[in-house]
Amino acid sequence: MYSNFKWLSSCLAVVSLGWLPTAYGTTAPSFWDGFTNKREAGGFLSLGFGASYGGGLLSNIATRPLININGNYYFENGLFIEVPGSDSKFEPDWAMGYNLYNTNEWEFDLIFSSAHSHMTYYGYFEGNYDDRDLTGYIGLRVTGALGQYQIQSILAPKADNSEYDGGAYASLWVARSWQIKNWNYYASIGFQYRNSNMLNYYYGVPYKSSRVAPYEASGGVNTLLKFGFTKPISESWVVDGSIGFTDYASSIDKSPYSIDALKYVSNRSKLGRNVNITLSYVF
Helix, strand or coil: CHHHHHHHHHHHHHHHHHHHHHHHCCCCCCHHHHHCCCCCCEEEEEEEEEEEEEECCCCCCEEEEEEEEEEEEECCCCEEEEECCCCCCCCCCCEEEEEEEECCCEEEEEEEEEEECCEEEECCCCCCEEEECCEEEEEEEEEEEECCEEEEEEEEEEEEECCECCCCEEEEEEEEEEEECCEEEEEEEEEEEECHHHHHHHHCECCCCCCCCCECCCCEEEEEEEEEEEEECCCCEEEEEEEEEEECCHHHHCCHHHHHHHHHCCCCCCEEEEEEEEEEEEC
């Protein structure tokens, strides 16, 4: 009896030792693991040709040829570059940066990108034209999911150029995607905030203007609505299409430059809109 008990005890001890590493040797991922778990290295590139119809308050409404470059590349060390192309459901601007932190559902990136494009006004100042340079920013971008919705938010407290400072930019995008057979659809709404320093630089009128009264623009929010689709037609060819609308900030609407454009240019609109269709080759 004693020998049987001793043998059973030995077996239980061996089983227990074999079980302990499985139960206690594997620990839950710590908070700090998120700093080292970078995106998988790699990327893609597609080049598309098509047509775009659109314009609005800031550009003439017209049909134009469209070259669509869409791609990204993520390095093992966390650095990346993104060119989202015209069919992006989030921010349409290029970005480069560093992947700071990842969880199962959320990605945190430090990025450099553009908060406002270059603009030129003609006939308002001596020399016939006045250039307003592109505004870049360095900011924090958060991308993730809440249930069936995709979320992207950007916060950039420093967004300026060599001609002004104190600019700030922020955005929030909410998107939903569907797949029906091999058609991929999305809808998204975005809000882009630019503070008074930035909007006054682009849409404010200084005292040196000879055509319109001085104007100081306040900060405001552009609201954007997008609908789009992607349809693979072969292993390497894809058709993309999108429709977008932009409701400009009230301080942009009230700018004398905007009022002049609506008054004297026949193909301008208070509501921005665009329709794109492209055929792209994926490398």
